[in-house]
Amino acid sequence: MEATILNSRFEKVAIIDRFKSFIWTDRYQENGDFELYLTLDMDGVFPYLVNDYYLQNDDSVHMMIIQGMLLETNATDGPTIKVIGYSLESLLKRRIIWDNTTLGGNFQDGIEKLINDAIIAPSKSERKISNFIFKKSTDSRITALTIDAKYEQHENLYEAINSLCVEKQIGFKVTLNENKQFEFELYKGVDRSYAQQLTPYVVFSPSFENLNNTSYLDSKEDYANVALTVGEDGDTQTLSGNPLKITKEVTRDGETQEQLSGMHRCEIYVDAGSITSEDEDHKMSDAERLKVVAQKGKEALAEKPHTISMDGDVDPHTMFVYGRDFKMGDVVQIENDYGIKGTSTVSEFIMSQDSSGETSYPTFTDFVSADDNRIPVGS
Incomplete structure (x- = not known):
């Protein structure tokens, strides 16, 4: 990997092509980040490691903002610099x-x-x-x-x-x-799985020798499929003087009544008390207010999914190359050593390089099994 430092006017001021280690991460629905370790004598880039300068990587469409630098010294390794930062999406956090x-x-x-x-x-x-x-x-x-x-x-x-x-x-x-x-x-990413015929397939599998050391996660630890979402009706007061509540039960899309019943029903409470009919510029109708309350419930449920994901090591130089053959958010075909296979979304891509070589670590989420052998609800 190689990185270019740009100043606040987006002028190229230095190139980083020697380092102890370099980790660069792109993400689909979040900001990315980087972590860079150098020694003080590496190419004289120290003067340009300035907060709010930028970092570019030819292997990514994203740009990072330098947000921190730590210079440490010790008798064994000498001076070491750690630089961290976040991609441009982090500007929204400001x-x-x-x-x-x-x-x-x-x-x-x-x-x-x-x-x-x-x-x-x-x-x-x-x-x-x-x-x-x-x-x-x-x-x-x-x-x-x-x-x-x-x-x-x-x-x-x-x-x-x-x-x-x-x-x-x-x-x-x-x-x-x-x-x-x-x-x-x-x-939204492009479908490159076997489920379509419009784009070339992208397949990650040990049998293709392009996916190794896989990790497969199937977790319902924080899962919820029903949200009791409660907001206040700012117009109507009870005799006690407290606002009346408007309540909306929101369920996860695509789930059957059986999945939303009995022991399979997983509930959460969502406080939407800030949502009233009164606003500076707009007075919401009852129907509008219910839609807004429901949206809060949907967002809360989206943060508590049934997580099915897979990750592993890929060779960045063979077969399918990130940024050329597939991109962030694309749907690809995947299979691990144990025959678990299906389609999944590329939600994160980590590029890492140190003295041992260069490695890439994709994360695949929203996994849909090609042969769903899980025990069905009610069995």
Whole structure:
């Protein structure tokens, strides 16, 4: 791996091609990060390891922001530098939702409003990032989505967008375009599994010698499929003076009545007390308020999934190459040493290099088994 350091004007100021170790991670629905270890004498890059400078890696479309540097010395190894940072998506963490905001209608338009209000065209000019733009997706899998949500003024922008994208099973990214603009985009990966015939297959399997040391996880430790979501009706008061509650039971999409009953029913409580009919700019109807309360429940359920994932080591130089043959969010075909096979989404990709060589570690989530041999509900 090789990294280029850019200054605050996006000018290339140094190249890092010698290091003790380098770990670079891209993610589908979260910001990525990097961790870099160097010795003080490596190519004289120390003066350029400055907070808020940028790092580029030719093997990734993402750009990282340097966020910390630690210089340590010891008698055995001499001076060592540890540098850490996060990808451009982390810029969203620097903003909160400034005013109470209600979203309804088209999903992408709702995300754009959140970003416009916080970064692109905020009412308070100091909050504006001048080179930040929103790139509209034309993918029908995104443009057809809808939203009904309400956010309080103190909520973090990154957390709100992350929750919405996880619930809708789409990704988001911020990249630097050719005009030196931070370009936010919603996206969904390409299906490269055996389930389709439009794109070339991408298959990871020990039999192809491109997936080794696999780890398979099937966990319902934090799983929930029913959310009792409760909000307050700000208009109507009881005789005791307390607001009446509006309650919405939200269930996980795609589950049968049998899966939502008996011992298979896993409940959580979601406090949506901030959602009232009153707002500075908009008075919600009962139907609108119920939709917003339900959205809070859906987001909470999305954070408590039945987790089925697989990861392993891949050779970064043979057969299927990240960024060329498959990208973040793509659906690929996978199989491990024990014959567990199916389709899965590339949700994370770690590139690592040290004195022992270069290795890549993809993480595959949302696994769908080709031969589901799990015991069915009710057996």
